Amino acid sequence: MKFLSRGWKKTAAAAAALLLLSSSMFALTGCAPGEAKSGASSSAAVQAEGQLKPGTAYVKRDPSVTYSVPEGVSVLMFHMIGDIPNNAAVETEANLRLQMNYLRDHGYHPITMQELYDYVTKGAALPEKPVCITFDDGYLDSYTIVYPMMKEYGFPWTLFLITDDVGKPYNRMTWDQLKEMADSHTVTIANHTLSHPKLHNLATAKEKEKEIVEANEALKYHLGIDNAWLAYPYGDYDDQVVEICKKAGIKMAVTTDSGRVHVGSYPYELKRVYIGNDISLARFSERLNKDNYTPV
Numbered sequence: 001m002k003f004l005s006r007g008w009k010k011t012a013a014a015a016a017a018l019l020l021l022s023s024s025m026f027a028l029t030g031c032a033p034g035e036a037k038s039g040a041s042s043s044a045a046v047q048a049e050g051q052l053k054p055g056t057a058y059v060k061r062d063p064s065v066t067y068s069v070p071e072g073v074s075v076l077m078f079h080m081i082g083d084i085p086n087n088a089a090v091e092t093e094a095n096l097r098l099q100m101n102y103l104r105d106h107g108y109h110p111i112t113m114q115e116l117y118d119y120v121t122k123g124a125a126l127p128e129k130p131v132c133i134t135f136d137d138g139y140l141d142s143y144t145i146v147y148p149m150m151k152e153y154g155f156p157w158t159l160f161l162i163t164d165d166v167g168k169p170y171n172r173m174t175w176d177q178l179k180e181m182a183d184s185h186t187v188t189i190a191n192h193t194l195s196h197p198k199l200h201n202l203a204t205a206k207e208k209e210k211e212i213v214e215a216n217e218a219l220k221y222h223l224g225i226d227n228a229w230l231a232y233p234y235g236d237y238d239d240q241v242v243e244i245c246k247k248a249g250i251k252m253a254v255t256t257d258s259g260r261v262h263v264g265s266y267p268y269e270l271k272r273v274y275i276g277n278d279i280s281l282a283r284f285s286e287r288l289n290k291d292n293y294t295p296v
């Protein structure tokens, strides 16, 4: 949830108009975006080993996959995976597997943060039936359950990590485990702040800056990551937080506000689509495709 002014809206609308204009110009000249084509996009192209950026997911897709500019993309939001009764947001491993089976069996193509960024800001083409998979916080199950499962399906995903929680005894990962994940290039590891506060509640800009900048520094120090992506804890932010993100090299940030993202969406307040045990497969399917999906 955003606090304070909404001054960005004008800029976002202008950007969307520009994007629309430029995509129609492309259409006139007969080249992408907007035009379906085959083959991996440049950002998805598999680079030579050693050129891969640490902590960044790369995906090798079948060259027959068709690319086009979709009407919208669902950025799926997951948290903990496990068995905690009466907490629908903690999804069971069995339900996660059912959903990943659904994606595979229905021809969905999970995309990376870079692909999402290129889509939102430049109207870049995406593989058919795109979806973006994100997990917040950095629970141990992101290493023990999610990491091997996504590898098995060949799905790139993104982990938004609370860096000060790494190594804590209860249900958290170690930096060694994160390093293994970062070096696998199957997951993008990104910023979910140092300690997971409600950012707009922090008294000073300095405190907000510390949460964002020092988490980026931890990602760089421990994992070698030059991070450009962030998830606001509790989806909570304000204009000052967005300015701090921009200065810290964050290019795109996701909220917990419910909805899908589109070409021209303001990259510092991208909506996400909640997924949990209370989302049946029928509702899951709806959430992959429809802007006005049924609320929980």
Ligand SMILES: [Zn+2]
Residues within 6 Å of the ligand: 136, 137, 192, 196, 233, 234
């Ligand atoms: Zn969180």
